[in-house]
Amino acid sequence: MSAVSDPNLSRIGTLIRDARKHRGWTQAQLADELGTSQSAVNRIERGHQNLTLETIGRIGAALEAPIMSIGSGPTHLRVTGPTRLTGSIDVKTSKNAGVALLCASLLNRGRTTLRRVARIEEVNRLLEVLQSIGYRTTWLNEAGDLELVPPREFDLSAIDVSAARRTRSIIMFLGPLMHRDSRFDLPYAGGCDLGKRTVEPHLIALRPFGLQVEATEGSYHASVDDEVSPRRPIVLTERGDTVTENALMAAALHDGPTTIRNASSNYMVQDLCFYLEKLGVKIDGIGTTTLEVYGRSEIDVDVDYSPSEDPIEAMSLLAAAIVTESEITVRRVPIEFMEVELALLEEMGLRYDRSPEYVAANGQTRLVDITPHVSPLRSPLDKVHPMPFPGLNIDNLPFFAVIAAKAEGQTLLHDWVYENRAIHLAGLNQLGGRVTLLDPHRVMIEGPTHWSGAEIMCPPALRPAVVILLAMLASKGTSVLRNVYVIQRGYESLAERLNELGANIETFHDAVPGV
Numbered sequence: 001m002s003a004v005s006d007p008n009l010s011r012i013g014t015l016i017r018d019a020r021k022h023r024g025w026t027q028a029q030l031a032d033e034l035g036t037s038q039s040a041v042n043r044i045e046r047g048h049q050n051l052t053l054e055t056i057g058r059i060g061a062a063l064e065a066p067i068m069s070i071g072s073g074p075t076h077l078r079v080t081g082p083t084r085l086t087g088s089i090d091v092k093t094s095k096n097a098g099v100a101l102l103c104a105s106l107l108n109r110g111r112t113t114l115r116r117v118a119r120i121e122e123v124n125r126l127l128e129v130l131q132s133i134g135y136r137t138t139w140l141n142e143a144g145d146l147e148l149v150p151p152r153e154f155d156l157s158a159i160d161v162s163a164a165r166r167t168r169s170i171i172m173f174l175g176p177l178m179h180r181d182s183r184f185d186l187p188y189a190g191g192c193d194l195g196k197r198t199v200e201p202h203l204i205a206l207r208p209f210g211l212q213v214e215a216t217e218g219s220y221h222a223s224v225d226d227e228v229s230p231r232r233p234i235v236l237t238e239r240g241d242t243v244t245e246n247a248l249m250a251a252a253l254h255d256g257p258t259t260i261r262n263a264s265s266n267y268m269v270q271d272l273c274f275y276l277e278k279l280g281v282k283i284d285g286i287g288t289t290t291l292e293v294y295g296r297s298e299i300d301v302d303v304d305y306s307p308s309e310d311p312i313e314a315m316s317l318l319a320a321a322i323v324t325e326s327e328i329t330v331r332r333v334p335i336e337f338m339e340v341e342l343a344l345l346e347e348m349g350l351r352y353d354r355s356p357e358y359v360a361a362n363g364q365t366r367l368v369d370i371t372p373h374v375s376p377l378r379s380p381l382d383k384v385h386p387m388p389f390p391g392l393n394i395d396n397l398p399f400f401a402v403i404a405a406k407a408e409g410q411t412l413l414h415d416w417v418y419e420n421r422a423i424h425l426a427g428l429n430q431l432g433g434r435v436t437l438l439d440p441h442r443v444m445i446e447g448p449t450h451w452s453g454a455e456i457m458c459p460p461a462l463r464p465a466v467v468i469l470l471a472m473l474a475s476k477g478t479s480v481l482r483n484v485y486v487i488q489r490g491y492e493s494l495a496e497r498l499n500e501l502g503a504n505i506e507t508f509h510d511a512v513p514g515v
C-alpha cells in the first residue's frame with residue numbers, strides 16, 4: 001500500500017483531528033477504536049506520522065468520515081465565537097499572480113519554477129488543465145515551490161474540460177496559445193457567480209494579433225491569421241487585469257514592439273511583467289497604464305520567479321483583526337497595493353503600527369508588517385467605491401462591509417464593477433447585520449453590530465464568502481458555513497491558519513452513508 005507524501009501529512013492530520021472532534025471523541029477514544037496508543041493518534045493529527053492508504057481508510061471508517069474522499073464532497077466550517085485572535089500571520093502569495101503565471105508558462109519552452117505559490121483550488125484546477133495537455137507539474141516542497149515542465153507540443157485535444165470550466169482564468173490561455181496553433185478550441189470560462197463578465201475586451205485586445213474567436217455552446221473556437229500583427233497601439237476598451245495580461249502575453253511572443261494603452265497596473269499585472277522580463281521580454285512602463293513590450297519570436301528559458309504577496313489576503317486578515325477586536329500582526333503586506341484601503345481605515349478611526357518597508361522575493365514589491373490596534377470606528381462620510389489601481393481594490397471592497405458593520409453610523413458601499421457581488425453581502429443579515437440592498441450595486445450598512453451565530457450556505461462568490469466567515473468569528477455562539485469550495489478557490493488553509501491565531505473553526509463533511 002503506498003505511503004502518502006510528506007507535504008500532505010499535516011493536512012490529512014488536520015482533517016482527521018476535525019473529523020474526530022466532529023464525532024465528539026477524544027484522542028484516546030479514537031486510539032482505542034484503532035487499537036493503537038493515544039500518542040500515535042496525536043502524532044497522526046500533527047502530521048508527524050507516515051500513513052498508508054489502508055490506515056487512512058481504517059481511521060475514516062472508525063470516524064464514519066471518509067478522510068480520503070473528503071476533497072470530493074463539500075467541505076463545511078463550524079465556527080465557535082466570539083473569537084479573540086493573537087499572534088502573527090504571513091500573507092501568502094497572490095491567487096491572481098499565481099494563475100497569470102501558470103498561464104504565462106505556456107509562452108516558455110523551458111522550465112518554469114515558481115516560488116511559494118499559494119496551494120489553492122484555482123491553482124489546482126489550472127494545474128489539472130496543464131497536466132492534461134502534457135505538462136509535468138511538481139510541487140517541490142511544503143513551501144509551495146512549483147516546477148512546470150512543458151511538453152514539446154501541447155495536446156489540446158486531451159484538455160481536462162471539467163477542470164477548465166471551473167476556472168475563469170483559462171481565458172488567459174488565449175494570449176499564449178495563439179502563437180502555438182493556428183486553430184484551437186478552449187472550454188468556456190467559469191469562476192465565481194458575480195454576474196455577467198464580458199470576454200469581449202479580451203477578443204478586442206487580441207484581434208490585432210490576428211486572433212478570431214467564435215463562441216458556441218461551451219467552447220471558444222479560435223483561429224489565428226499569421227499575416228495580421230499590431231500596426232498601431234492596442235487600446236484596451238476596459239482597464240481589466242486579465243485583459244491586460246492576455247494582451248501582454250500575446251505581445252511577449254510577437255517579434256517586435258507592441259504598445260498597450262489603458263493597461264491595468266495592478267499587482268498581478270506587475271508580477272506578470274517581472275516574470276516576462278526574466279524570459280527576456282523587455283517591457284517599459286511597468287506600473288503605468290501604457291506598456292511598451294518588446295516581444296521575441298521564441299522563448300526557451302529555464303526561469304525561476306517568486307510572485308508577490310496577495311493584497312486581498314492582507315486585507316482579509318486585517319479585516320479579521322478589526323472584526324474580532326484583536327491585535328494581530330499581519331506580516332508581508334504589499335503596501336503599495338493597500339495604501340488607499342489603509343487611508344480609508346484611518347479615516348474611520350483605525351490606529352495601527354507599521355514596520356519599515358522591506359522588499360518581496362520578486363525584488364520589486366514593497367512589503368510591511370501591520371499591527372492594527374483595537375480602535376473605535378465611525379462610518380466614512382462618503383461612499384466607499386473601488387477603482388482600478390491605484391484606487392481601492394475592487395476585490396477589497398467587500399471587506400469594508402464587515403468593517404462598516406462594526407463602525408458607528410451608516411456606510412454606503414458602491415460596487416459599480418460587479419452586477420452580483422454586493423447582493424451576497426446581504427448574507428451578513430443572517431448573523432445580525434443591518435445591510436440594506438439599495439440596488440444590485442449599492443448596499444447601506446448600519447453599525448455597530450451584535451453578531452450572533454447562524455447556519456449559512458456559502459454564497460457563490462469568494463470575497464463575500466470570506467466576509468461572512470469573518471463575521472462568524474465575531475459572532476456569539478456556533479455558526480456553520482456550508483460548502484466552502486469557493487473560499488478554498490482563493491485562500492490556502494484559511495481556517496487552519498486562523499485557528500493558529502486562536503480561532504475555533506472546525507472543518508467537517510457530511511457523513512456519507514455506507515462508508
Ligand SMILES: CC(=O)N[C@H]1[C@@H](OP(=O)(O)OP(=O)(O)OC[C@H]2O[C@@H](n3ccc(=O)[nH]c3=O)[C@H](O)[C@@H]2O)O[C@H](CO)[C@@H](O)[C@@H]1O
Pocket residue numbers: 095096099168169196197198237238239240241242243268388394395417418419
Ligand atoms: C484572475 C484575476 O486576476 N481576477 C481578477 C481580475 O479579473 P478579470 O480581469 O477577469 O476581471 P473582468 O475583466 O471580468 O472585470 C471585472 C468586471 O469589471 C468590469 N470592468 C473592468 C475594468 C474596467 O475598466 N471597466 C469595467 O467595467 C468588467 O466588465 C467586469 O464586469 O480583475 C477583477 C477586477 O479587478 C478582479 O475582481 C479579479 O479578482
Ligand SMILES: C=C(OP(=O)(O)O)C(=O)O
Pocket residue numbers: 168169191192194395462463490
Ligand atoms: C473575483 C475574483 O476572482 P476571479 O477573477 O478568479 O473570479 C476574486 O478574486 O475576488
